[in-house]
Amino acid sequence: MNAPVKPGAVSAGALLIPLPDPAIRFEQVGKTYPGRRGQQPVAALAGIDLDVPAGSILGVIGRSGAGKSTLIRLVNGLERATSGRILIEGEDVTGLNEAGWRRQRRQIGMIFQHFNLLSSRTVFDNVALPLEIAGTPRAAIAAKVERLLALVGLADKSARYPSELSGGQKQRVGIARALATDPKVLLCDEATSALDPETTRSILALLRQVNRELGITILLITHEIPVIKEICDRVAVIEGGRIVEQGETFSVFTDPQHPTTARFVEAVTGVEVPAHLEGQIRAEARDGDSLVLRITFTGENATAPVISRLSSVVGVDVNILAGRIDAIAGQPFGSLLVSVPSRLPESDAVLGALKSLGLKAEVIGHVS
Amino acid sequence: MSPEIIRLIVQSTLDTLTMVAVAAGIGTLLGLPLGVFLATSKRGELFAAPAANALLGVLVNATRSTPFIILVVAIIPFTRLLAGTSIGTAAAIVPLTVASTPFIARLIEGAVREVDQGLVEAARAMGATPVQIVRKVLVPEALPAIVLGLTLAVVSLIGFSAMVGAVGGGGLGDLGIRYGYQRFMPDVMATVVAVLIVLVQLVQSFGDRLARRLNKRLRHA
The missing domain is CATH 3.40.50.300 (P-loop containing nucleotide triphosphate hydrolases)
Known part of the structure; x- marks a missing residue:
């Protein structure tokens, strides 16, 4: 016999599992x-x-x-x-x-x-x-x-x-x-x-x-x-x-x-670029510039020891420009604005390390 | 003043008080539901009945725009029907009531319209019926304003009651005209005026106090 399917019911094979009504x-x-x-x-x-x-x-x-x-x-x-x-x-x-x-x-x-x-x-x-x-x-x-x-x-x-x-x-x-x-x-x-x-x-x-x-x-x-x-x-x-x-x-x-x-x-959620830096950030790099990154932490990665990892593993100096760690609906969430050396190969190494930590990094621009 | 005159002043004062009290009482009994209905029956309101609202509005305005002295004379047949006579204190109550009812209804309409619509919405959200909303929200919340309105109505009625003397209505106004003016007894006139001033003062300060006590929106020391 086919039971009438209620809205919100999910069929799992032949079995109908009724979900509780919203x-x-x-x-x-x-x-x-x-x-x-x-x-x-x-x-x-x-x-x-x-x-x-x-x-x-x-x-x-x-x-x-x-x-x-x-x-x-x-x-x-x-x-x-x-x-x-x-x-x-x-x-x-x-x-x-x-x-x-x-x-x-x-x-x-x-x-x-x-x-x-x-x-x-x-x-x-x-x-x-x-x-x-x-x-x-x-x-x-x-x-x-x-x-x-x-x-x-x-x-x-x-x-x-x-x-x-x-x-x-x-x-x-x-x-x-x-x-x-x-x-x-x-x-x-x-x-x-x-x-x-x-x-x-x-x-x-x-x-x-x-x-x-x-x-x-x-x-x-x-x-x-x-x-x-x-x-x-x-x-x-x-x-x-x-x-x-x-x-x-x-x-x-x-x-x-x-x-x-x-x-x-x-x-x-976002960390805005501090006002005093806003005018200094450029889209294209010049010699000796630093790269400005926005790193986003979510869920379990929110507590990743990113700064120490970058300096110890990659061997670059990380300069924190702005940041915040917060909770959204009870889950930790953070966002950090940092500057790192923009010359190769360090910059690639930084981005690679962030990726391996499961963090989202986005390039904001360059600053001298 | 002779004891006879003093007796007349006392009697007239009692007549005035009776006329005003009865007219205000009946006027409130009729004016309260009428005022609440006027305040809640426009389109989209609690007891939406726009046609009835408009009709009653016209009726109320017609009564209110007729000068009181003309109203008294115009409704003599109606007065005779109700009171059995058109002369005397009992007969004077009829036009006083007819004049005060629409006046009180308008005052109560205004007081009820001042109640925050958010309270009506909250009561609706609790599942209140329109009658419950009137009894538990609109009237209690409007009560301080209603009391001030009724005070104003009673003060006006004291004034109106002086005019019914013109048709043999009795009371202080009648005494003032017949003795103070027509028989040229300035002491009687002065006494009548003094008693009226005291009456109005008493009514007004009693009304003000009561309204202030009922008004819980103000912080009390």
């Missing part, structure tokens, strides 16, 4: 807004194909107006797709009516750039709101809210009003509120864009913790590449309403295919 799946999703009087309709999104694997954190990055807000709002029905299908845990939600969406939304938490806390309610009552809406009994609400506030580290702020909290604390309340109904999916709409870098890191750490400990799938949108670098397992780059590149964060960052992606990741 938490969220977009299939050829489009969203077109009707044009205002006498104007053309506006396509906000077109041909979106995207899987958010269950239990993962996927980040969608794009500039403002790229369509990321619309994309995230399609998942909880705040916006409706005009073409294609959206599946949540394998269930097609595209045709749901408003009542169906209301039930669905109780399974999906959402946090916002400007927190959207009710100023008239205390921290406790803000977190209790989704439970009140779902009709949870009072006693159960109190126990649940206490537990959530402890989870986000605000147990002592229960009776405070949002106006008495800092931005980071407000977002923690937002996270506690979003988790109140035990959702399987958490949507983050530019959740850290209104926060300073340090607070951003602490909120991202909390999101990572929530993802790991509660197994919640997170779909986030952002225009800040550090957010993707810090916590996203996968990334999708959106531009002009289309996804131009997607994949695992580390591979997208270390080997971007699309120019937009390259521009985004440059800020966190």
Whole structure:
């Protein structure tokens, strides 16, 4: 008997191994807004194909107006797709009516750039709101809210009003509120864009913790590449309403295919040529010049003892001009700008040694 | 002033308070849902009903653009139908309510429209029904502004209530016209004005205080 093949099933010989349904799946999703009087309709999104694997954190990055807000709002029905299908845990939600969406939304938490806390309610009552809406009994609400506030580290702020909290604390309340109904999916709409870098890191750490400990799938949108670098397992780059590149964060960052992606990741991966050298670097070599190389370290090679190897094995002096070692999605990644003697045969020996170490080296130019 | 006059002033003050309180009470009961509906029923809003919104908008504007003294006279048949008479304090409540309801509705519409749309979106994302959004988000968040609006409405009603004296409505305004002006008793006129000033002051400062207490957006010491 032939079992119907579910989307996402892989056939291994005669055996069908069903893959777990992705938490969220977009299939050829489009969203077109009707044009205002006498104007053309506006396509906000077109041909979106995207899987958010269950239990993962996927980040969608794009500039403002790229369509990321619309994309995230399609998942909880705040916006409706005009073409294609959206599946949540394998269930097609595209045709749901408003009542169906209301039930669905109780399974999906959402946090916002400007927190959207009710100023008239205390921290406790803000977190209790989704439970009140779902009709949870009072006693159960109190126990649940206490537990959530402890989870986000605000147990002592229960009776405070949002106006008495800092931005980071407000977002923690937002996270506690979003988790109140035990959702399987958490949507983050530019959740850290209104926060300073340090607070951003602490909120991202909390999101990572929530993802790991509660197994919640997170779909986030952002225009800040550090957010993707810090916590996203996968990334999708959106531009002009289309996804131009997607994949695992580390591979997208270390080997971007699309120019937009390259521009985004440059800020966190590339080492720019220091300003004082920029004018001195020439394309063609002159006598006595040094060769400027950019060496890229990825994965296990990131810790290779490259400098000592070059000086001891090849016997050349290596001059470090700039560099950084960092982690992308938890994997080490580094990039180093160096100058080495440009005369043969040393320069060839250097390039050969780098190659044998499995490092990517790119010639930037020559400097005297 | 004779004890008789003092008794009249006390009685008129009570009449004014009754008229204003009842008219403001009924006006709020009717104006609150009307205002919330006006604030949430345009195209694409929570209770989208653009035709009903436009119709009610016209009705509200028509009532508000009719000078109060003309409204009082124009709706006499309606007043007689409701109150059984067109003279006296009870009858005066009818035009006062008719005038205050659209006024209060507009004030409440404005207060509700001031609520951050992000909060409505957050509530929708939680799976709230439109009615839940109104009860748990829009009205509580708009409450400080609603209280200030109602304060303004009560102050205006105190002013309007002076005019119903023209049709035998009683109250302080009536007393001021009949005794202070027509019988030329400046002391009565001065007392009436003083009592009105005190009333308005009390209402305004009570409203301001209440609104400030309800407003959790400000940090309290």
